[in-house]
Amino acid sequence: MLPIVKATNLTKSYAKGIRALDNISISVDPGEVLVVMGPSGSGKSTLIRTFNGLETFDSGQLNVLGIPLGSNHNEERKIRRIRKRVGMVFQQFNLFPHLSILENITLAPIKVQKKKRDEAEHEALVLLTQMGIESHAQKYPSQLSGGEQQRVAIARALALKPELLLFDEPTSALDPERVNEVLDAMRRLAEQGMSMVVVTHEVNFAKEVGDKVLFMDSGKVIETSTPDIFFLDAKHQRSRKFLNQIKKK
Amino acid sequence: MKISYKEIIQALFALFLIILICVLINNISINLTRTGIGFSFNWLFRPASFALAEHPLPxxxxxxxxxxxxxxxxxxLKVIIYSLLLATVIGVFIGLSRIGKNExxxxxxxxxxxxxxxTPLLLQLMFWYFVAFLSLKETVLKPIGNLLSISNQGINFLGITLSAEFxxxxxxxxxxxxxxxxxxxxGGINSVDKGxxxxxxxxxxxDFTGLYTIIIPQALPAILPGLTSQYLNLAKNSTLAIAVGYSDIYAINDTIINQTGRPIEGFIILLLSxxxxxxxxxxxxxxxxxxITSSKNN
Structure with a gap:
């Protein structure tokens, strides 16, 4: 079976020679949940943002859903094809504040997939029901709590029926008591077999839902292990140091 | 009651303003009495006896x-409305080009x-009038066949004639x-969160669909106040019409003041207009x- 994402020797440098991505090779199989961990500035967000073309890279190969992406910057059409099949959820939710919850979700199905409004709205309500927030359909993002907004963002990403979901620290901007409602929604998606790449600091989520943990530091992949090994008996000194740090919090 | 230092300053300032206005009114009335023409608008209904190159009504x-x-x-009003529309179209296009992907x-x-x-507006107006139009002399430019012709007589577009001055x-x-x-x-578009x-x-x-469904609706509250003040500037700048010989309200008022010798009444009309x-x-x-703001907040 072909991997959903395959990256080979991905490298990206910023000015002053700082490497955001340093020779990264990974693959994500269909139905797999890959958890990406690491200290801030380690390149985790940059990595998953290359998967849907929000970030470019300088060298290496990337293949997403069978579509090859090169390091040149002129691949607008390929990137758009990928984006129609890959959903993304951001740390700051990034809902459209001037549109209602329902409009936030139906925008892409109507504008990108050219669906009829009725059909798009019906499907959006089904997704909102799955997320447990169907009663907010007519409200605006600012009227919802952070946890509810993030669940709307997940529903919005699901509206295009993606084959891969990318999560960029989805719970980092939430109040602690709101974290679980979002993690539960993500857990249910994983149970339904959704392929996911999740950048997070949530150890319990990584342990229970993750199939693989990718640990990064300074733009490099330090270690790729199953959660059992990573959290109990990490291979690398750097990984163990990081785990001790987050346990103290 | 104790009067504070601030209140004294304000009272003195108010007194100064009142004195200034009194002096001005006094000056005007002394001068009006001296010239013996008084203050009246009766002349408005006397024949103008000058010709106008352009007049929308007979x-x-x-x-x-x-x-x-x-x-x-x-x-x-005509030149302001048309300029307002054209300036908005060009301005939005240039503003979007400025932040677009095309190098x-x-x-x-x-x-x-x-x-x-x-560069000063007056200079630009002189450029358009003397360099772009009058220097064409006998030449008639027809860039798209007979649909559009440009000459020192102005522009003819689909049978609509616009004078060189206009x-x-x-x-x-x-x-x-x-x-x-x-x-x-x-500035307005840059004020919208990159997220x-x-x-x-x-x-x-x-990007095009995103721009008009997501970005511009959120940028409008930041754009509109700046846009309003540009529109007001445009309206006021239209008085430079006199430099290219277009008969706007200011130019006509100027002629009338020369003929009637009634600058005060003339300027009052101009100011009110x-x-x-x-x-x-x-x-x-x-x-x-x-x-816009109420539809956003519902």
Missing amino acids: YSPSDSYAWALFMGWLNS LLRVVSAGYITIIRQ SSLLLGLSVFTSAYIAEVVR QWESFRSLGLN FLFLNLFISNGMEIINTM
Whole structure:
């Protein structure tokens, strides 16, 4: 079976020679949940943002859903094809504040997939029901709590029926008591077999839902292990140091 | 009751203003008595006895000064409305080019904004009138066949004739104001969170669709106040019409003051005309602003 994402020797440098991505090779199989961990500035967000073309890279190969992406910057059409099949959820939710919850979700199905409004709205309500927030359909993002907004963002990403979901620290901007409602929604998606790449600091989520943990530091992949090994008996000194740090919090 | 230091300063300042106004009124009344012409608007209904090159409604020199002024007012309104629309179209296009992905368009629009903003409007009007139109002499430019012809008589587009005076004022005001509108548009769009761009792009929307469904609606509250003040500037700058010989309200008023020797009445009419016009523009923009902000918050 072909991997959903395959990256080979991905490298990206910023000015002053700082490497955001340093020779990264990974693959994500269909139905797999890959958890990406690491200290801030380690390149985790940059990595998953290359998967849907929000970030470019300088060298290496990337293949997403069978579509090859090169390091040149002129691949607008390929990137758009990928984006129609890959959903993304951001740390700051990034809902459209001037549109209602329902409009936030139906925008892409109507504008990108050219669906009829009725059909798009019906499907959006089904997704909102799955997320447990169907009663907010007519409200605006600012009227919802952070946890509810993030669940709307997940529903919005699901509206295009993606084959891969990318999560960029989805719970980092939430109040602690709101974290679980979002993690539960993500857990249910994983149970339904959704392929996911999740950048997070949530150890319990990584342990229970993750199939693989990718640990990064300074733009490099330090270690790729199953959660059992990573959290109990990490291979690398750097990984163990990081785990001790987050346990103290 | 204790009077504070601040209150004394304010009282002194108010007193100073009252004295200043009294002196001005006194001066005017002394001068009016000395020249013996008094203060009156009866002359308005006497024949103007000068010809007008452009008049939207029938006009002849035997018509009254009031009618001539009204023609000037309509001429001003005409050039202001058309320039406002054209300046907005050019300004939005340049503003979007300035932040777009096309390198060439970005550089050209940045150059356009720089050149237009660093040179005086009067100079630009002179350029359009004397260099772009009058220097054509006998030449008639027909860039798209018989649909559009440009000569020293002005522009003829699909049978609609615009005089060289009107055309140069229209182009001068539009181009000048568009550079400022472009910067207002750019500032407004840059005020929208970058996450909104990433968000709609991640959903597979192209930049054009995202711009008008997501970015511009959120940028409008930041754009409208700046746009209003550019519109007001444009309306006031239209008085430079006199430099290219277009008969706007200011130019006609100038002729009338020369003929009647009534500068005070003339300027009062002029001031009220512009006050009225600009209140109309700013109230219109305020209504649009309220509509947009209330639909956003519901």
